[in-house]
Amino acid sequence: MVATTLEAPAGRAGTRGDRTPGPRRSNYMARTYPLWYYIPAAVLFLVFFVVPTFASFFFSLTRWTLFDWEFIGFANYRQFFAEPQLIGSLSNTVVYAALTSGAKVVLGMGLGLLLTSQIRARGLLRSLVFFPVLVSTIGVGIMFTTMMHPTDGLLNGALAIVGIEGPKWLANPHLALLSVALVDVWKGVGIATVIYMGGITAIPVEYYEAAKVDGSSSWNSFRHITMPLARPATFTVITLSLIGGLRSFDLIWAMTKGGPGFASDVIASVIYKQYQAGFYGLSTAGNVILFLVVMVIVVPLNYFMSKAEVDR
Template identity: 55%
Template sequence: MKKKTKTIYSAWFLAPAVIIFGLLFIIPTVISLFFSMTVWDLSSFRWVGLQNFIDFFSEYSLRIGIKNTFIYAAATCVLKVVIGLLFAVILTSKIRTKNLVRSIIFFPNLISTVAVGIIFSALMHPSKGLFNEVLGFLGIGGINWLGDRSIALYSVIMTDVWKGVGVATVIYIAGISAIPKDYYEAASLDGATSVKQFFTITIPLCRSSINSVIILAFIGGMRTFDLIWSMTGGGPGFATDTIASVIYKQYAAGFYGLSTAGNVIMFLLIAVIAFPLFNYLTSKEVEV
């Protein structure tokens, strides 16, 4: 009887979290799934089944957003993982100005994403931008960073990496700082070089930080919208459209059912990839 009372007593502590989770996640998810199968407006709806999903995958302007989303998520994830780790290794070494460099690297993350997009749009202006001014000074022809369909998406990707690599670096610094110094001292006594220590000590024992950066960067890349919208608006054409920007355009055009289906697709894509990836990565972690 006492054990049952204790169980009921403990359940009351979970009740607020369960209620909030249900109101803010479960119920909206179910409602979104329902309306993704309808053509609706603010006053009525008409059931169309899976037609919205078929349209989303069959139309080029919608389908290209899915392709760009995967390119964007994969590229920003890889670059943040690699560059952030290199910065962290440098900033945990015995350089005198590491505190200043840490501040400089993390500073872009303090700026609004929209502000970053506007600033880099100006810097990448084909005729007046600073980037092309520098290239011209070096005798190199200017580049249409955001107007060339073949490089526009990658220009936005590099901007995203510039803004977000600071968070990855901070996570890595925390992970590397938690590694006992005894491991490095023992490896040095055995004659291990700095490179060998990096691959045999730092990376294995910093895997939890690496996994965190991978998951955060990947999900952030899959959901990206504000930077792309402020820099290119999805253009030129559909060259930089992602799922999120396509969803926004469909909402703005009044295709509410189609855009809701896009939200469901984005949620499913992230869930189907992120959860197995998270389980795989955590299974490879090494305890310090």
Template identity: 65%
Template sequence: MGRGSRPAGVAGRLPQPEETSTTTVVPPARGPAEAGADRSHRRKSPYPYWFYVPAAVIYTALFVVPTFASFYFSLTRWTLDSSQFIGLDNYTEFFRDPQLVKGLINTFIYAVLTSGAKVVLGMALGVLLTSQVVGRGYLRSVVFFPVLVSTVGVGITFQALLNPFSGMVNDTLRWAHLPAPGWLTDPSLSLYSVAFVDIWKGVGLATVIYMAGIVSIPAEYREAARVDGANAWASFRRITLPLLWPATSTVIILSFIGGLRSFELIWAMTRGGPGFSSDVIASVIYKQYQAGFYGLSTAGNVILFVIVTALVVPLSRWLARKEVEL
């Protein structure tokens, strides 16, 4: 081998940059089937569902079991230590009793009247208390305060205020030389007097719901309407009212359910009287329990549950569908 010759293995190589010994190992790509199987395996882990168990046990013990027990006992004539199966006799007796039918009719009147008034007054107060009215914070507190007061306390207070002989309301009317009716003793006025007190007590919650809905409406919508020349009424009708539909749906559902299940205020103010003029289904059921007709009163509870469910579920679905259309 001559001085200028190179080894055979190196003869054809050109000078190369410095080579590093570090190598990166890329894992093989996983197919979609394998990735999906892994995710499915993670989703099927039962661990998260164990957190539902305490709530499910409480719900079953306090709602499901009593509900099915009520359905059974409504078909019996029962006392605290015995029961006799009588089929649908309790339901037949329920619809034959004029007192129970009167209470059912009064319940619908009371629920429609109170829920409708709370929607209208709550919306009006919500618009007022979100405007630049003087003393806005104080007025908000005044409107919401009745919601915080005990229902029984409100009933006893207004029972004294509406007393036909010594109540402050009638004393004021007599002083002004105006008629002083028997608000709670006149059969034609007693139910509406209690409904008025219910509206006074519950309109604060409806107002708060409407205030939250009005505040959530973007200000740009009103500004655009103002630029287009819309007055306050047109802005309310075209912008505020449609966008308040979720709040309106909430107020309608809550007020209607509360009206159908009303009991405490009526019992505190009139006990269903005079006669049966202000009885609602809940007060009639309570009287039946007091008289010892447990099976009949249980059937009344079942009927009230069915009525509330049959009315509220379609109503809520209709309101939700109306919201989507708007």
């Protein structure tokens, strides 16, 4: 039996070992290497959020066009708060966001309870509830504008059959914003329902079984089990609905264009109108005000909801 011995060449004996990093270099790479993964997201965040945000703050203090600008301080903000229709749009924005978010919370929880129960055709009903979310917002706006026509609309036609004179949904200054809010709820409640379905199905069944053994009614089980344990879903629906309501534009513009008059104008529609009229500085100031309104409402609300969740 012949034994063969393989030996590394003399000049290359320590080559592989020399390339192994020492303990200090290894620890440094372990700490810093994952940081490289943040760079693409950080660049995108800087380019598409930080820079435009600070640019908006700056240009809101100017009178600008595409080729020139003039610094005028807070004149745009003074003009914004001095014009009644602009202040009216601010109040409309808050009312619209409150109406739509409140309705989505109530209807979303109700539909979530229904669609997680043992009912027939549950899958079909889930699809029907979520279907409006998939439809184009502009398409929904055009469809409901036709349906809400005061004389030829489907809604008033159906009411006329039973002898009821239908209202002028979008032509009445007192009903226009409410009418658009109802359409917004119809279109967006599917998202709230899906969130609630996820929250409700995550609740252990044993809690309900124990409550049933103790003689608890369905209402008490909902009140003491479902509502507290579905609180994260409620917080999520409130936050998303408020942000969406405060920033809403496309549905309102498709249905009323802020009318009749300024009855359904929100900050976003006013901003668009100012851009159309060439008042770029004033519209940029409106953008900043909208950003601040969203931050002032959503950030404290999110803080208190998170604190309540931790303390629960």
